Amino acid sequence: MPIEIENLNHTYKEGTPFARQALFNISLRIDDGEFIGLIGPSQSGKSTLSQYFNALFIPKSGRVFIDGKDTADRKTDLVQIRFEVGYVFQNPEHQLFKTTVGEDIAFGPTRQKCSPEEIEERIREAMELVGLDYETFFERDIFALSGGQKKRAAIAGVLACRPKVLILDGITAGLDPRGRKEILNVVKKLHQEKKITVILISHSMDDVARLVDRIITMDQGKIVDDGPTRKVLSRVDRLQQIGLEPPQVIEIMQQLREKGFTVPTGVLNIKEAVSEIVKMLNTPGGEQSWN
Amino acid sequence: MEYLIEFKEATYTYKSSFVDPVQALKQIDLRVKRGEFLAIIGPNGSGKSTLARHFNGLLTPTTGEVLIRGISTASSDPEQLKAIRRQVGMVFQNPDNQLISSIVEEDVAFGPENLGVPPKEIRRRVNHALAALNIFKYRRESISHLSEGQKQLVAIAGVLAMKPDCIVLDEPTALLDPFGRRQVLESLKKLNREEGIAVVFITHFMSEAVHFKRVAVMDQGEIKSDGPPDDIFTRTALLKAAGLDIPVSAQLAEELKGKGFPMAPGILHVEELVNSLCQLKSKI
Numbered sequence: 001m002p003i004e005i006e007n008l009n010h011t012y013k014e015g016t017p018f019a020r021q022a023l024f025n026i027s028l029r030i031d032d033g034e035f036i037g038l039i040g041p042s043q044s045g046k047s048t049l050s051q052y053f054n055a056l057f058i059p060k061s062g063r064v065f066i067d068g069k070d071t072a073d074r075k076t077d078l079v080q081i082r083f084e085v086g087y088v089f090q091n092p093e094h095q096l097f098k099t100t101v102g103e104d105i106a107f108g109p110t111r112q113k114c115s116p117e118e119i120e121e122r123i124r125e126a127m128e129l130v131g132l133d134y135e136t137f138f139e140r141d142i143f144a145l146s147g148g149q150k151k152r153a154a155i156a157g158v159l160a161c162r163p164k165v166l167i168l169d170g171i172t173a174g175l176d177p178r179g180r181k182e183i184l185n186v187v188k189k190l191h192q193e194k195k196i197t198v199i200l201i202s203h204s205m206d207d208v209a210r211l212v213d214r215i216i217t218m219d220q221g222k223i224v225d226d227g228p229t230r231k232v233l234s235r236v237d238r239l240q241q242i243g244l245e246p247p248q249v250i251e252i253m254q255q256l257r258e259k260g261f262t263v264p265t266g267v268l269n270i271k272e273a274v275s276e277i278v279k280m281l282n283t284p285g286g287e288q289s290w291n
Numbered sequence: 292m293e294y295l296i297e298f299k300e301a302t303y304t305y306k307s308s309f310v311d312p313v314q315a316l317k318q319i320d321l322r323v324k325r326g327e328f329l330a331i332i333g334p335n336g337s338g339k340s341t342l343a344r345h346f347n348g349l350l351t352p353t354t355g356e357v358l359i360r361g362i363s364t365a366s367s368d369p370e371q372l373k374a375i376r377r378q379v380g381m382v383f384q385n386p387d388n389q390l391i392s393s394i395v396e397e398d399v400a401f402g403p404e405n406l407g408v409p410p411k412e413i414r415r416r417v418n419h420a421l422a423a424l425n426i427f428k429y430r431r432e433s434i435s436h437l438s439e440g441q442k443q444l445v446a447i448a449g450v451l452a453m454k455p456d457c458i459v460l461d462e463p464t465a466l467l468d469p470f471g472r473r474q475v476l477e478s479l480k481k482l483n484r485e486e487g488i489a490v491v492f493i494t495h496f497m498s499e500a501v502h503f504k505r506v507a508v509m510d511q512g513e514i515k516s517d518g519p520p521d522d523i524f525t526r527t528a529l530l531k532a533a534g535l536d537i538p539v540s541a542q543l544a545e546e547l548k549g550k551g552f553p554m555a556p557g558i559l560h561v562e563e564l565v566n567s568l569c570q571l572k573s574k575i
Contacts, residue, residue, distance in 0.1 A: 042438050042468045090466075147335055174384065174465045176334040176495045178534030203468045243470035248498070248539035248561065255565045261572070270539065274546045281552060281572060 001067035001084060001164050001197075003030040003053055008062030010048050010221075022048045024221045026062070030199070032164075035191050037208035037229065038201045040218035041243045046201050049218070050167050053199065054085035083112060086163035090170035092147075092154035101127075101145070101153050102138040108161040119160075126156040129194075130186050148179035155186070165197040166190065172207055180204075184211060209233055209247040209268045217242070234266035249273040256280070293361060295456055295489055296323040296346060296379070300355035303341055315341040316352070317512040325456065326487045328480075330500040330520075333509030334534045339493045342509065343461040346491065347379035348372055360456075377406060380450030382460040386442035395437070395445055396421065396430040402453040413452075420448040423486070424478050440471020444478060451482065457489040458482070464494065476502060497524070497538045501559045508533060521557035540564040 010023035022045050030036060030053075040046050051057045052064050055071040055078045066085065069076045089095050098104040105126055109119045127134050130152040137149075145153060151171055158166065168187065172180040188211060191198045202208050208215060208229065215232040217225035219242040225232050233239070236246045236254050246254070252273060253265045263280050267273045303316040315338045323329060333339045344350040345357050348364030357364045359375045366372060383389050392398035396417055403413045421427040424444045434442060443463055450458055460479070464472040476499055482488045492503065500506050500520065507517040510533040516523055524530070524541050531537075537545075544558040544567070555567040 041470055042440065174462070174495075176534060177497075177536040179335055205469075243468065245469040249543075252540065252543065252561050252564060255561060256568065259565060259569055261568075270542055270546065273543060274550070277543070277547065277568065278550060278552075281568075 002032060002065075003085075003165070004065040005029070005049075005052065006063045006065075008049075008052065008059055008064065010045075010052075010057065010059075010061075012048075014060075022221050026223060028216065028223065028226065030165075030197065032197055033191075033195055034197050035211065035213045036197075036199045037212035037215045038199055038218065039203070039205070039208060039215060039244065040224075044218040044242070045221040046218050047169060048221075050087070050169065050199060050201060053165070053167055054087050055081045056087070083108070083161045084163055085165040085167065086158035086161060087167045088151075088155050088158055088169065088171060090173055092150040095154045095157065096142050096150060099141060100138070101132065101140050101142065101156075104142065104153060105157045105160045108157060112161060122160045122162070123156075126159040129159055129190065130156045131182065132156060148175050148183065151175070151183055152186070155183075159190070163196065165199070167199045167201070169201045170203065171200075172202065172204060180207065187211070205233065205239075205245060205247045209249075217244075230266040230268060233268070234264075236265065294322045294358075295325050295327075295360060296321075297358040297361075298322070298345070298352075298355070299358070301345065301352035301357055302354045303338075303345070303350060304353045305341075315512055316345075319345075319355070319514060321507065321514060321517070323457065323489055323491065325489060326483065327489045327491075328483045328504040329489075329491050329507065330503035330505070331491065331493045331507045331509060332495070332497065332500050332535060334495075337509040337533070338512040339509050340461050343381070343459050343491070343493055346457070346459045347376050347381055349381070373406075377453050378455055379457045379459060380453055380455040382443070382446050382450055382458060382463050384462040384465050386439065386446045389446045389449070390434050390442060393433055393435070395426065395432050395434055398434060398445055399448045399452050402449055406453060416452045416454070417448075420451040423451060423482060424448045425474075438471060440467045440474050443467065443471065443475050447475070447478065447482075451488075455488065457491065459491040459493075461493045462495065463492070464496065464499065472496070472499070497536045500524075501538050508535070521559055524559055525557060 005026055005028050008023055008026040011019055011021045013019050026049060038046050058072050064071045066081050096104050102123060105123045106119055109122045124134055132152050171183055184207060187198060190196045200212060212229055215229050216223060217232060225238060233246055233250055236250060239246050249267050249270060250265055253263050253267055256263050261280055263276050267276060298319045298321040301316060301319040305313045305315055331339055351365040359378055362371050364375060390398050392401060399417045399420055400413050403416050421430050424447055426444050464475055479490050483490050494500055506520045506523045508515045516529055524538055527537055538559050540558055540561050544554045544564055548554050558564050558567060
């Protein structure tokens with residue numbers, strides 16, 4: 001189910017002295033099976049925009065089509081859209097509200113009027129996908145979960161609705177490097193095996209560099225860049241201008257270039273950087289002349 | 292010499308009626324001197340936050356003791372506890388949990404007001420704290436209009452206005468964007484350098500820990516290693532065992548060393564890597 005946005009504007013507290021426009025004339029299209037990183041500094045409009053992706057916001061100015069259906073059309077089944085486009089919020093505590101993990105994950109499919117057998121099957125599948133052991137965690141109290149486990153439980157609750165699109169807002173914030181890797185591996189698996197369209201909203205350039213195919217960069221309510229990961233991340237000046245830091249490997253390549261070495265800046269991981277640096281060291285000369 | 296903060300064989304066990312007791316701290320011996328700039332790193336669940344809450348007596352050790360300028364945090368004298376909380380200030384991950392007034396300068400004034408500081412002195416301290424953190428121009432703003440990074444600076448200013456000897460920050464940058472993270476880190480460097488305030492900074496981000504003069508690694512309730520960053524971050528086996536990242540520049544240097552290139556020892560920062568590569572290239 002593709003998502004199409006046309007000339008979208010959003011203003012908070014419209015018509016009051018506190019009105020603040022958060023989105024300016026946004027147009028974009030997200031196709032099935034894409035893996036997208038949505039990046040930008042705080043308050044750039046990322047979360048506002050993504051709440052249009054599953055019709056939590058309905059446009060007053062501009063249009064949003066999800067699977068070809070206009071979300072502002074009264075005949076569109078918004079509840080169905082929200083089941084199909086799952087949203088995982090930054091703070092899992094805003095999302096988990098039942099007492100136990102099992103009850104929480106069951107909530108979505110129960111609303112979808114699934115049979116008890118179907119609900120049971122979906123809970124098992126969702127818990128397995130996020131790596132929470134069914135026997136251990138099904139009856140576990142939400143309060144007895146660690147930060148990383150809560151995030152997994154929140155994702156499982158959304159997966160149990162069998163979404164076609166998954167929006168993940170800051171899911172790695174507050175997790176340690178190991179927890180981050182584990183949760184991102186879960187996301188990668190969902191994209192590859194379940195063919196779910198994933199939109200990853202993140203502050204971590206290293207995370208998006210490692211995973212996504214396409215990056216949309218936002219600043220002050222506008223889209224300032226949109227393209228393949230390698231291309232967007234290698235535009236170091238543009239990222240720094242809006243207060244983002246390129247992945248460190250790219251910063252290293254950039255500084256080497258400033259010292260006059262001929263290396264490409266578009267590297268996405270340590271392996272690629274090492275191979276480029278070795279190539280540079282083994283090339284006789286290799287330095288551009290300064291004068 | 293007298294230490295500012297001293298952990299002596301401190302342990303802490305969480306007891307709850309739901310789950311078995313969990314020993315979160317095991318035999319912690321840690322000493323912090325005046326003006327130190329210390330980062331504590333460790334994976335989730337390693338005991339970092341439990342440790343942080345011991346620095347000013349929010350938690351007291353189950354066995355062993357924690358001394359702040361020689362006074363035990365388990366002291367039953369309320370005056371002494373008050374002194375401890377004034378000397379060691381705390382900043383938490385989410386500034387919304389810590390900010391209580393609606394206007395910036397009112398929030399910063401809250402601490403000194405409660406210490407019974409005279410109004411003129413409060414005014415002076417608030418202005419000083421706001422200026423030191425570069426948020427003086429927002430003093431009359433509503434806190435809800437600030438970015439998360441700015442809110443965290445207000446929380447730090449609130450602690451600074453109590454004139455602490457040490458500020459303990461428990462993952463203060465975890466929810467911030469890169470710009471906010473940089474602002475907080477730069478402000479702390481300045482407070483440490485210009486005001487001589489000791490900083491204890493708990494983080495997951497190795498890229499932040501490399502800026503500190505001393506780094507302690509926690510894992511499974513113990514301090515596994517404690518020393519200058521160039522020493523800590525070259526112990527790759529220890530960091531990997533704790534599930535932590537090695538700084539990217541150090542990883543690259545290590546990989547290049549493995550391929551037979553004579554890289555300079557102890558590379559942590561991008562500049563150091565680039566300089567080492569420049570030297571190498573000029574010799575080839």
